[in-house]
Amino acid sequence: MSYSGKIVLFSASGYRPERDDVFLRDLLAARIELFCAVGVDAEKWEDALDWICIGEDELGEYVIVTTAHKDESLAEVVAFAEAFETRVPHSVQVVHR
Secondary structure: OOOOOOEEEEEOOOOHHHHHHOOOOHHHHOOOOEEEEEOOOHHHHHHHHHOOOOOOHOOOOOOEEEEOOOOOOOOHHHHHHHHHHOOOOOOOOEEEE
């Protein structure tokens, strides 16, 4: 699957490393610029991608901006992502997990 440079993850089932780390590594490989997590375990999703980025890129040459939105609606987070400036313009892609 290809990914936009701006991902809004809507989590209905929560974060489980054994199931979800492959997905997060795929986002890293896709060189996304923004990752916004909303829903169940939003903070865990954000932390997990941060740690994967550190583990994969110890030199800090590639950075993904990550945000968690615990008490916001999906629409609010999409609006935030749309307004967020990235180096390259991207549309917002919502991923449900």
